[in-house]
Amino acid sequence: MGHDAIDDALRFARLRWPAIRLSDEHYRAYVADRPGAHHVVDLYLACGCAAGDPAALAGFETEIITRLPAMLTRHDATIVGEARSILYERLFTGTAPRITTYNGTVELKNWVCVVANRIAMDLGRRAGAATRRAADALDTVAETTDDPQLTFLKATYRAELAEAFREAAETLSPEQRNLLRFHVVDRLTSDEVGAVYRVHRATAARWIERARDTLIARTRRRLLARLRVDAAELESILRIVRSRLDVSLNELLASKPR
Numbered sequence: 001m002g003h004d005a006i007d008d009a010l011r012f013a014r015l016r017w018p019a020i021r022l023s024d025e026h027y028r029a030y031v032a033d034r035p036g037a038h039h040v041v042d043l044y045l046a047c048g049c050a051a052g053d054p055a056a057l058a059g060f061e062t063e064i065i066t067r068l069p070a071m072l073t074r075h076d077a078t079i080v081g082e083a084r085s086i087l088y089e090r091l092f093t094g095t096a097p098r099i100t101t102y103n104g105t106v107e108l109k110n111w112v113c114v115v116a117n118r119i120a121m122d123l124g125r126r127a128g129a130a131t132r133r134a135a136d137a138l139d140t141v142a143e144t145t146d147d148p149q150l151t152f153l154k155a156t157y158r159a160e161l162a163e164a165f166r167e168a169a170e171t172l173s174p175e176q177r178n179l180l181r182f183h184v185v186d187r188l189t190s191d192e193v194g195a196v197y198r199v200h201r202a203t204a205a206r207w208i209e210r211a212r213d214t215l216i217a218r219t220r221r222r223l224l225a226r227l228r229v230d231a232a233e234l235e236s237i238l239r240i241v242r243s244r245l246d247v248s249l250n251e252l253l254a255s256k257p258r
Contacts, residue, residue, distance in 0.1 A: 006031050013044030019055035020048040037104025046102045049092065057092075064112050071113040075120045078170050083120040090115070160226055162248075168218035169252055176211040177253065183208050184249045215249075216242065 006028050013027070014020075022044070030047045037043050045063075048056025065084065072080050091099045091112075102111055169177070182188045182196065194204035220238055 009040035009044075013041045016041045017045055017048065017055070017059060020044065020053050020059070021055070022048055022051065022053065026051070031104075034103040039104045039107055042108035043102070043104035046099055046104075046108060050097060050100050052092075064109050067109065068116055071109075072116060072120050074117075075124060078167070079120050079123050082123055083116050086119050086123075087112070087116050090119075160223065164222035164226065165215075165219050165248060166252060167222055168215055169249070171218055172211065172215060176214065179204075179208050179211050180215075180249055181253045185253050212245065216245075 009031060010024060010027055027044060027047055030050075031037055031040065031043060034043065045056055045059055049060050065087075068084055068087075069077070069080055072083065075083070091097055098115070102108060172180075179193065182193050183190075188196070190201040190205040190208065193208065194201040197204060197207075199207075216238065223238075
């Protein structure tokens with residue numbers, strides 16, 4: 001792109017994004033490094049984001065991020081929400097933030113959609129694998145119980161139970177998931193978890209137990225919504241969850257990025 005063309009691009013970009021503060025030299029160098037750029041106004045926004053300009057980041061949020069649910073209609077809200085968090089991390093953090101790889105050859109919103117969709121698809125695959133692992137973990141109940149009712153219920157509702165458990169785990173706060181990960185996956189004692197959070201072991205133990213109770217309660221609500229069983233059968237199904245809680249949590253949380 002010639003000097004005059006870059007000047008024209010700069011003029012159009014500043015009309016579109018007047019609040020972004022970039023020097024002429026910065027933008028010219030950015031465009032010069034991307035000679036195939038056609039969407040120079042989008043490139044100006046990306047350049048501002050890469051520079052950490054607050055107005056550029058706010059514009060990116062308004063123009064791009066708010067459209068993610070419409071871009072990712074194939075995925076459920078939980079996946080989209082997690083994809084959004086990972087997208088921000090990949091685009092704007094680290095020594096080589098990915099936003100710098102945008103070269104202006106396609107519209108920025110389409111480029112972001114491709115990146116976000118790949119993240120969402122990866123999350124979906126991992127969630128599916130985690131559900132299968134949780135179900136496989138629950139299968140071992142048949143080997144450790146002589147209760148024919150539990151064996152029958154596990155065999156009948158295996159998929160629904162595993163999916164309800166996974167969905168319930170996804171609704172936990174990051175703090176609750178981390179507590180359970182420390183305790184179940186990393187096998188930290190209440191004393192050690194308390195040391196991480198600088199609280200008394202009794203407080204850490206209460207937090208862990210509350211996270212477990214929340215997970216069980218939310219699994220119960222999801223099972224109640226999707227299964228036509230009476231209260232006694234539901235409680236029997238929850239016995240399966242409780243009996244394999246640590247195994248299922250270990251399979252589920254160990255697959256999640258920290």
